[in-house]
Amino acid sequence: MVGAHHRQHHRYTDRPGDPHSPLVDGFWYSHALWIFDPDNAETDMGRVQDLARFPELRLLERFEYVVPAAFALAAFALGAVLGHVAPGLHTSGLQMVAWGFVVPTIVLYHSTFAVNSLAHRFGRRRFETPDASRNNWLIAALVLGEGWHNNHHRFPNSARQGIGRFELDPTWWGIRALAACGLASGLRCPPAWAMEHKPASVPPLGDRLERAN
Ligand SMILES: [Zn+2]
């Protein structure tokens, strides 16, 4: 379960024990190589007991390839049908799989990975946190708000990650839309003082450690 590694990241952020810290294990390991590490193959269910209560989440965990495989098959079917009934579109099953599934999946993965690697290296720090997390507007744009990562490490329970008017957070808008439809409740936000907090570049723990050495 992805949540178990995520919680481990919050518990040991940028210290030994963090499954993906660019400060501890370097850029490429923190970006993508950590998912291939056998040490990270198992889900520590003890960390996610509250999530493991939901049978639908356990089902997704057990058959993790079913949803992407079904999506790829649907893309293939759509391309094959369109290639047949609308030959003017010059598409095919394989073309639709390549552009509708393979390329977007690669972009999605690297954008998400960039939160772990680049957003602990490059960007501004609004809050003094005991880690190297940063707010990075480019990553926030790519992952629809999760790039406000220094805010997230300061307020990990908050459903909202963008603070102030200019930190756009479409994920938060989506969660609010779900709440308006009655599909989400009990949303948490950063406290009022934090929403007023002026952006500042607070040195991250990593830089302080590097300077001390
Ligand atoms: Zn997190």
Ligand SMILES: [Zn+2]
């Ligand atoms: Zn982080």
